[in-house]
Amino acid sequence: MKDTSDLKDSMDDLELLGYHGNDRASVLPTDGNGDENTPLLEFYRARCDAFQQERKEMMDRFSQLEISRETWHQTEWQNRMYAQEIVELKDEAARLRDELADAKETIASLRHQVDQAKIQEAEDRKRIQHLLYLTQPSAEEVTFVKDCRPGHASRFGLQETHLEAPEQATIHDQNAHERYLRSNVSLMDEANVPGAAAGYAAFTSRTKRQHEQKWSKNGTKAKCRVIRTVYLPSEQADSLLLRVQLLTKELDDYKKLSEERIQDLLNNLNLMSAESKKMRQQHDEEIKAKQQDVERMHRLLKTSMKEYLVLRHKFQDSQRQVQEEFKSKYASICASRDVSTEKKQDQEWFLSSTAITILGTNRNRLKGPAR
Numbered sequence: 001m002k003d004t005s006d007l008k009d010s011m012d013d014l015e016l017l018g019y020h021g022n023d024r025a026s027v028l029p030t031d032g033n034g035d036e037n038t039p040l041l042e043f044y045r046a047r048c049d050a051f052q053q054e055r056k057e058m059m060d061r062f063s064q065l066e067i068s069r070e071t072w073h074q075t076e077w078q079n080r081m082y083a084q085e086i087v088e089l090k091d092e093a094a095r096l097r098d099e100l101a102d103a104k105e106t107i108a109s110l111r112h113q114v115d116q117a118k119i120q121e122a123e124d125r126k127r128i129q130h131l132l133y134l135t136q137p138s139a140e141e142v143t144f145v146k147d148c149r150p151g152h153a154s155r156f157g158l159q160e161t162h163l164e165a166p167e168q169a170t171i172h173d174q175n176a177h178e179r180y181l182r183s184n185v186s187l188m189d190e191a192n193v194p195g196a197a198a199g200y201a202a203f204t205s206r207t208k209r210q211h212e213q214k215w216s217k218n219g220t221k222a223k224c225r226v227i228r229t230v231y232l233p234s235e236q237a238d239s240l241l242l243r244v245q246l247l248t249k250e251l252d253d254y255k256k257l258s259e260e261r262i263q264d265l266l267n268n269l270n271l272m273s274a275e276s277k278k279m280r281q282q283h284d285e286e287i288k289a290k291q292q293d294v295e296r297m298h299r300l301l302k303t304s305m306k307e308y309l310v311l312r313h314k315f316q317d318s319q320r321q322v323q324e325e326f327k328s329k330y331a332s333i334c335a336s337r338d339v340s341t342e343k344k345q346d347q348e349w350f351l352s353s354t355a356i357t358i359l360g361t362n363r364n365r366l367k368g369p370a371r
Contacts, residue, residue: 094268101261108253112246119242126239 097264097268101257101264104257104260108250108257112250112253115246115249116243119239119246122242123236123239
């Protein structure tokens, strides 16, 4: 026990904590029992080496944890930045999709306007050709159209045939002559041109009167036949057909654009619903984690409060005991101090009286020889 106490006294805390078994020599005192101190020295060296190794490992772990903590904070910050960029890119993509749909609609409307301009240009060219045709001398022409019969007309200009006897004229010829007179009507009447119907009616009556005069002069009825009767479509049939085709195409284009727009909106709705569902799940998980943390904090608070109350009660008891002990010791000290003061006063009185006696004796001795 004496050797152990000497060893402990010889080693201070700094040397124990900063000890390196391989670098420093032993500072432990050695006496005649060196063989008995060697195992204890080796034990303390092993303990110091183990402590230094644990300390080094712990510091390495602390440094790794610090690095991992910084990396985690940096990664979390980057994730937040990336999430913000993703939200901004999604908003930008939605805006670009809207602009693209508007651009498609604008392109479709411009294309339809171009088609309408082409149709109007064709109509204008047709009118110009018709006006140029009216300025030229008239000539016989035949036009065959495979379309339906919106109207009919015949070009005027009669050719006289050889005169025949009245008995050779048949009712069929008369009916043909009447059909010619009735069919010699232009499409201008159908186009609601003012004065066209009256003019052509006058022309028909004049032609009929001329033929009747010829028949009355010759005394015979000339066998007259219509040159050709051609059923012509309306003047605006082609343009109307083109307009109908254009409107049909425009309607199809708008239907296609609307379907694409609706599909894009549905896709956006599905994406937003999926994102909202994911966000809801994340929020639910965060709420559950926060609730667990709150419950754990409540438990810790209750435990710490209970420990605090127990410790406070113990502290109050110990403080009360200490105060009582202090009072008792103070009373005993005061009592012992009173006794010691009395003894001290007696001693001081005795010493002072002794000193006075000695001084008086010495003074008398000094006075004697002087006399």
